[in-house]
Amino acid sequence: MDKLISSVAVRALLAFLLLVALGPILWTVLSAFKDLRDIVTPVPKILFTPTLDNFATILRNPTIRDGLLNSAVVVSAAVLVGAVLGIPAAHTLARYARKWGDDVQFFVLSLRFMPPVAIALPFIVLYLDLGIYDTLFGLVLVYLITTVSTIIWLAVPAFERVPREIEEAAAMEGCGPAEIFWRFSLPVAAPSLFGALVFTFVLVWNELLLALTLAAQKATLPVVAASITSLGKEVPWGVINAATVVLVLPPLVFIGLLMGLLNSMVRSGPK
Secondary structure (H helix, E strand, C coil), X not given: CHHXXXXXXXXXXXXXXXXXXXXXXXXXXXXXXXXXXXHCCCCCCCCXXXXXXXXXXXXXXXXXXXXXXXXXXXXXXXXXXXXXXXXXXXXXXXXXXXXXXXXXXXXXXXCCCCCHHHHHHHHHHHHHHHCCCCCHHHHHHHHHHHHHHHHHHHHHHHHHCCCHHHHHHHHHCCCCHHHHHHHHHHXXXXXXXXXXXXXXXXXXXXXXXXHHHHCCCCCXXXXXXXXXXXXXXXXXXXXXXXXXXXXXXXXXXXXXXXXXXXXXXXHCCCC
16 A cells, blocks of 8 residues: 555656646747737636637748748758768777777867857858858858767767677678678667757757857847847737747657658668
8 A cells, every 4th residue: 555655656746747847838839829918817828719820920920931941951951961970980989099089079078168159259250251151051060060079979979889799790791891880880879879969959959149140141040039029018928939839840850850760770770
């Protein structure tokens, strides 16, 4: 009986903590479907007539549509190029750079220590001289600092956990380094790399300061969403919540696509 009570108490506590953690997210989603009068009412309304006017306002706004497109292009390109450069580099550090691998990892991690303003100010001068200020290409370049460093930092432990016996057996069968990487190491490390790519995508998708400083007309969605402050003296809370929901949806789509790719890689992994 005591065990049953303890089990029920633990489950109730976990349910309460989950509700506390998800409460703000659920409230934001609900508020995105509310009229302004239902949001600003002194007594919170759980039962209300949902409306799509907030999302219609968002989707009819060309600035927001352009910001969503700019974010999708810049972040996708930065993560893709970062993965192409960072994942093989992480495998090399994990397997072949035994003497100075830790130093390289610390250097890569130190790139994340720098505040964004320390990166943005020199890049403004460089981009103005090179003529790539306020361009998507310029944003991709500066985002690569984040994507490459983060992917290398998170992918090195993933490759270190791949059993060396698998790679040694493949080498004894006559496989070259590239074939060992693609056919054996990468599929085995894929589940851990999935988390690294998702974390990197979310990190650069929410980047605000760099995009705000290095782009004016080519603003990304976080910049546009942050600019939605007020209409006169009336804060459009419904539109702000709808913009938040729109801002969150692309990472969820990216996670779904990445999970499909991960499943296909695991099924075609080493036999």
